[in-house]
Amino acid sequence: MKFSIYRYDPDQDAKPYMQDYEVPDDQIEPDMMLLDALLLVKAQDESLSFRRSCQEGVCGSDGMNINGRNGLACITRLSELKTPIEIRPLPGMPVIRDLVVDLEQFYKQYRTAKPWLINEEPCPEVERLQSPQEREQLDGLYECVLCACCSTSCPSFWWNPDKFLGPAALLQSWRFLADSRDQATEERLNNLEGPFRLFRCHSIMNCVDVCPKGLNPTRAIGRIKALMVKRSL
Amino acid sequence: MSRAAQGLRAWLLQRFTAIYLAAYLIVVITIIFRTEAFTYQEWRSGLSGPWMSVSTTLFALALLLHVWVGIRDVLIDYIHAVWLRLLFMAGTALVLLGSLLWVMRAITLAAMGTG
Numbered sequence: 001m002k003f004s005i006y007r008y009d010p011d012q013d014a015k016p017y018m019q020d021y022e023v024p025d026d027q028i029e030p031d032m033m034l035l036d037a038l039l040l041v042k043a044q045d046e047s048l049s050f051r052r053s054c055q056e057g058v059c060g061s062d063g064m065n066i067n068g069r070n071g072l073a074c075i076t077r078l079s080e081l082k083t084p085i086e087i088r089p090l091p092g093m094p095v096i097r098d099l100v101v102d103l104e105q106f107y108k109q110y111r112t113a114k115p116w117l118i119n120e121e122p123c124p125e126v127e128r129l130q131s132p133q134e135r136e137q138l139d140g141l142y143e144c145v146l147c148a149c150c151s152t153s154c155p156s157f158w159w160n161p162d163k164f165l166g167p168a169a170l171l172q173s174w175r176f177l178a179d180s181r182d183q184a185t186e187e188r189l190n191n192l193e194g195p196f197r198l199f200r201c202h203s204i205m206n207c208v209d210v211c212p213k214g215l216n217p218t219r220a221i222g223r224i225k226a227l228m229v230k231r232s233l
Numbered sequence: 234m235s236r237a238a239q240g241l242r243a244w245l246l247q248r249f250t251a252i253y254l255a256a257y258l259i260v261v262i263t264i265i266f267r268t269e270a271f272t273y274q275e276w277r278s279g280l281s282g283p284w285m286s287v288s289t290t291l292f293a294l295a296l297l298l299h300v301w302v303g304i305r306d307v308l309i310d311y312i313h314a315v316w317l318r319l320l321f322m323a324g325t326a327l328v329l330l331g332s333l334l335w336v337m338r339a340i341t342l343a344a345m346g347t348g
Contacts, residue, residue, distance in 0.1 A: 155310075156310065159310045159311060160309075160310070160313075192240075193240050193241065194239055194240050195239040195240050195243070195309055196309075197240075198240065199239075199240040199241070199243070199244055200309070200310065202306065225241070225244065228241050229241070229245065232241065
């Protein structure tokens with residue numbers, strides 16, 4: 001099975017290049033994931049760098065651009081990919097080395113969304129309880145693993161990564177706006193005003209297309225806009 | 234312009250103008266297809282009625298506002314130097330304003346039965 005992988009070591013290479021690799025077919029097992037194959041490639045050439053950890057789509061470390069589409073290597077089946085498999089780092093982010101990118105901008109936007117509960121009331125003796133219906137509002141929001149596949153596939157995030165929060169951070173904005181225990185709705189909505197933070201989203205929906213967890217940031221963004229309209233009435 | 238006006242209001246403006254544009258186009262296209270042998274004279278007399286001239290002026294206004302928000306979005310996305318963006322925005326505003334005056338002149342002339 002053939003691979004074409006993006007290589008770049010800023011200390012040694014003048015510019016990035018694509019390197020071809022071949023993994024013998026007898027080493028490829030049915031139902032093998034892309035990450036397993038990448039580990040075989042790394043056994044051939046240990047200078048190849050990429051991030052990985054849990055290997056089951058939970059940690060979100062191995063987000064990369066696979067045949068032109070962002071995804072997690074550990075839950076992408078080799079059998080579903082056209083060969084030669086072209087692998088590049090997540091688009092739009094500064095490359096540290098090979099497939100490893102600097103996600104600082106992504107995390108900065110995540111922090112801007114204040115992804116924690118804001119509740120000024122004194123702590124109760126038991127947990128802050130929610131009804132099953134209130135808890136249901138968080139389904140499809142809390143599952144995000146912050147792999148950055150969505151934000152780095154979003155053209156609006158490519159053009160303005162320093163000002164636009166991007167789909168991942170906006171999904172988290174809505175996750176806390178939708179939480180019955182959170183009291184900072186006003187503050188959160190004010191924080192999203194202006195032409196950049198929220199309104200750079202033009203519903204392109206690349207985020208929905210690539211999310212490895214099947215989440216829908218565009219819908220969450222729509223709900224934030226609807227809440228803003230409701231507030232302004 | 235307040236921060237709110239730059240975000241939510243612009244977005245709402247684009248949606249509301251889109252609804253009006255779609256409604257107007259459906260009505261006008263229906264009228265055109267229902268009229269047999271549509272001539273220039275009929276077109277002009279149709280446009281000179283009070284309902285038609287008011288709704289067409291509103292259509293032009295809605296169209297220009299819609300275009301303004303859309304072009305502004307593109308400029309904000311792609312042009313990051315503030316002075317250059319302002320220059321392009323000013324140019325766009327000038328063209329749109331000129332277009333509005335031109336449309337209003339055409340409608341006024343039709344309503345007055347001259348031109």
